Amino acid sequence: MSLFQRRPGLLPYLLLAPGLLFLLLFFALPLYYMARTSLETGTLFTGYQFDWHFETYTDAIKNYHEQFIRSFVYAGAATLIALAIGYPLAYAIALRGGKWKNALLLLVILPFFVTYLIRTLSWETILADNGVVVDTLKAIGLLGDDGRILATSGAVIAGITYNFLPFMILPLYASLERIDPRMLEAGYDLYGTRRAVFTRVTLPLSMPGVVAGVLLTFIPAAGDFINAELLGTPRQTMIGNVIQSRYLELSDYATAAALSFMLMAVILVMVLAWAKIAGTESLLGAEAR
Amino acid sequence: MEAASITRPEVRAVRHPRLLAFARGLLNQSLNVYAGLALLYLLLPITIIILFSFNDTQSRFNFTWQGFTLQHWQDPFGVPGIGDAMMNSLKIAILATIIATVLGTMMALALVRYQFRGRGVTNLFIFIPLATPEVVLGASLLSLFLSVNLTSPPTGFATILIAHVMFSISFVVVTVRSRLIGFDRHLEEAAQDLGANSMQTFLRVTLPLIAPGVLAAALLTFALSVDDFVITNFNAGATITFPLFVWGAARVSVPPQINVIATMIFLATLLLMVLTVLQQRRAARMSAVMPEPGV
Numbered sequence: 001m002s003l004f005q006r007r008p009g010l011l012p013y014l015l016l017a018p019g020l021l022f023l024l025l026f027f028a029l030p031l032y033y034m035a036r037t038s039l040e041t042g043t044l045f046t047g048y049q050f051d052w053h054f055e056t057y058t059d060a061i062k063n064y065h066e067q068f069i070r071s072f073v074y075a076g077a078a079t080l081i082a083l084a085i086g087y088p089l090a091y092a093i094a095l096r097g098g099k100w101k102n103a104l105l106l107l108v109i110l111p112f113f114v115t116y117l118i119r120t121l122s123w124e125t126i127l128a129d130n131g132v133v134v135d136t137l138k139a140i141g142l143l144g145d146d147g148r149i150l151a152t153s154g155a156v157i158a159g160i161t162y163n164f165l166p167f168m169i170l171p172l173y174a175s176l177e178r179i180d181p182r183m184l185e186a187g188y189d190l191y192g193t194r195r196a197v198f199t200r201v202t203l204p205l206s207m208p209g210v211v212a213g214v215l216l217t218f219i220p221a222a223g224d225f226i227n228a229e230l231l232g233t234p235r236q237t238m239i240g241n242v243i244q245s246r247y248l249e250l251s252d253y254a255t256a257a258a259l260s261f262m263l264m265a266v267i268l269v270m271v272l273a274w275a276k277i278a279g280t281e282s283l284l285g286a287e288a289r
Numbered sequence: 290m291e292a293a294s295i296t297r298p299e300v301r302a303v304r305h306p307r308l309l310a311f312a313r314g315l316l317n318q319s320l321n322v323y324a325g326l327a328l329l330y331l332l333l334p335i336t337i338i339i340l341f342s343f344n345d346t347q348s349r350f351n352f353t354w355q356g357f358t359l360q361h362w363q364d365p366f367g368v369p370g371i372g373d374a375m376m377n378s379l380k381i382a383i384l385a386t387i388i389a390t391v392l393g394t395m396m397a398l399a400l401v402r403y404q405f406r407g408r409g410v411t412n413l414f415i416f417i418p419l420a421t422p423e424v425v426l427g428a429s430l431l432s433l434f435l436s437v438n439l440t441s442p443p444t445g446f447a448t449i450l451i452a453h454v455m456f457s458i459s460f461v462v463v464t465v466r467s468r469l470i471g472f473d474r475h476l477e478e479a480a481q482d483l484g485a486n487s488m489q490t491f492l493r494v495t496l497p498l499i500a501p502g503v504l505a506a507a508l509l510t511f512a513l514s515v516d517d518f519v520i521t522n523f524n525a526g527a528t529i530t531f532p533l534f535v536w537g538a539a540r541v542s543v544p545p546q547i548n549v550i551a552t553m554i555f556l557a558t559l560l561l562m563v564l565t566v567l568q569q570r571r572a573a574r575m576s577a578v579m580p581e582p583g584v
Contacts, residue, residue, distance in 0.1 A: 015399035016411060019392035019458055026455040027418050030429035037432045085327050092324035102566065107328055113558040114335055116516050117535045118551045121543060122334035125341065130353065165331065194313075215420075223422020226518065230539065240424045240519075247428050248523065257432060260425040271420050 038257035053254070060258045064242050068262070071238040074153070074228075075221035078160040082168040082217050083210070085161070090172035090209070091202075094179075101177070108169050116163060120230045123159050124150065127231070151233045159227035167216040175209025176202070211278040219267055239263055335555065342548035361545040365553065368544045374534035375550065377446070381530065382514035385453035390507045392454070393461025394499075400462070401469040418459045426456055427523030434524060444526035452524045453514045460513065461506040468502025501569065508565070512558070 038056055042048035061068075093104045111119055127133055127149045134150075137143035149155050179202065187197035225240030239259060246256035345358035366372035396415070400408060418426065430452050434443045476498065480490045496503075518532035525533055535547055 009405070012399040012403035012405045012408075015395040019396040019462075020411065020414075022392060022454065023414065023418070023458060026430065026433070026451055027426070028414075030433040033432040033436045034429040036436070085330070088320055089324045089327040092320055096321070104328070106562065106566075108331060110335060110555075110559070111331055112512060112516075113555045113562075114338060114551050115518075115532055115535060115554070117518055117532050117539065118338060118547065119334050121535070121539055122337045122341075125337055126334065128353070162330070162334070194316075219420055219422060223424045225424065240422070243424050243428055244519075244522070247431065253432070253435075256428055260428045264421055264425045267422060268417070268420060 034257045034260060037253050038261055040254050043251075048253070056254045056258045057262070060255050060262070064239065064259060067237050067239045067242050068266075070236070071222050071240065071263075072266075074157050074160060074238060075218050075224075077157050078164065078221050079168075079214055079218045081157070081161045082165050083214065086165060086168040086172055086213065087210075090169050090176055094173050094176035105170075105173065108173075109166050111162075112166060117226065117230075119163060120159055120226055123155075123162065124230055127155055127158075150231060151236075153232070153236055155231040156227050156236045156238075159231045160221045160224055163224075163227065164217045164221055167220070168213040171212035171216060172206065172209040175206045175212075179205045207278070211274070215271060215274065219271070222267055223263060338548050339552050339555070342545055342552045344545055344548075346545055361549045365546050365549040368546045370529060371531075371534055371544075371546055371550065374529045374531045377528060378515050378531040381446070381450050381453055382511050384450055385457060385514045386507050386510045388450075389454045389457035389461050389510045390503060393458045393506060394465050394503055396458070397462045397465035397469055398495075401466055401472070402474070415459050415462050418456060419463070423456070423517075423519040427452070427520035430455070430520070431523045442526050444524050445528050448524040448526070449521055449528060449530065452520045453517060456517070456520060457510040457513055460509055464506040464509060465499065465502045468499055468505070472498060504565070508561075515554070 036050060037048075039053050040048040040050050041053045041056075089108070093101060093108070097104050114122075125131065129148050129150060134143065134148060137149075138145065138147065143149075183201055183205065184197055187201045192200070223240050225238055225244055228236045228238045228241050240263075243256050243259050243263070246252040246259070341354070342361060343357050343359065344354055345356040345360070346353075347355060361367075366375070396411075399405075400412065400415075430448070431444070434440075434448050440447050477490050477494055480494045481487075485493065516532065518536060521530055521533060522536065529537070531550070535543075538544065538547060
């Protein structure tokens, strides 16, 4: 008998140990240090001391609740738009793509082959004040003479939507593609109209994809600051911008750490609530399959 | 392109069959048109990026079209610092890919193939980094590095590498795990019955079977690493990677060379992707032709 059978009790732990140790050291331990940092007072020059300073949290909420709410509104809007764009596209590829499925799917992930920042800069070019889009909208009167797209909430939401759209489409495609065509045939055989077959067969069967897509889009969107930075102005600042500037530019580590914690907590609660409502046990592991 | 495989018996008595057929055709077409527009939206920025790598720009910013030139393509690394940044990105991506893929694959093997105490908690623990915004991952790692000086200066090449391995491990586990789930353990038992020891079984049966999943995880890690800005920005110190270089340039001036290199990365990734797909298709065809797939 081999090692596999003789000591099955120990082997999984041995396989897990290095990876888990790495995550404990560089994911869990940093969270502990961040918790500590968030309760410290002091400045870069006088040094920092740990004194359970919870006021940092209340001050952070008082000063930055606006950016917090804006982050979730932008992320929510971007997620809904991505769903509206992504679902029909994923549906068309999965159910009508035929032999072109893989090629079309490749087109969907092409944006990932270009660096995130450069993609966003490209939108800056497209939406620029004297660019094609703005000129066209002005010509047909949808935009006033001094109207602009860049530096508005719309531009930031559009940028976020674009950057995370493939995260929405891929899980949608995966769940739509898995649907057995015979299920749809059965629906039609039972006198289902197109609408009935869609709402009562296709849509319910694609729900796992919707749940996963919404999560994969919403989480990075809520923490994003690149789109607000490159396509917006200080009036479109999101919570990510605040964390990044407090930490890296102003050395206000306590506030940045407190904000990070609250962002993480809110997102985790939303994710777990969403998983509960949507009823996907598959979220945490693949056992459910 | 049409869903010809699905037969739709027309059972309901229809009063205006021609009108209904027309409406149905329109609906069919409108979905295709909508999907086409969505694809155009996805591809528009890439087209602009490639196009503007040929822009004969004179100003500091590469925002408006000035005319066609090949000048930037002749000298893609002509901007000071851009070559070093690219080298750093590649080095970090290669190292992070190797480390994260090995660690993550081991974890995926343990999680799918064994029942053991603490499995549920481990699954949850691996999921949490995926549900944490990048800015939080970056900020918390910097808290650690500033508190315990692992290296001196506290952040640099090594800390970027640690960060990239950290955020990639969970992705590797998820990717490899999805491949492992349909795995037939009888194949391993067969190998052991035939006298293979556990190492031989792993190397000659298990690994080849999960190889596509491992390869996909490695490609994903490489792509995530090369592209990462947010976490890197927190933990880079004085080290500049390609995304950090772009970020710096975006605030001062965006040289067209950035578009050239982005286009080069784009084409290289595309080539790699197409080759992988072709290779897998060929492998699938081979195994379909062979009556006894090489056991």
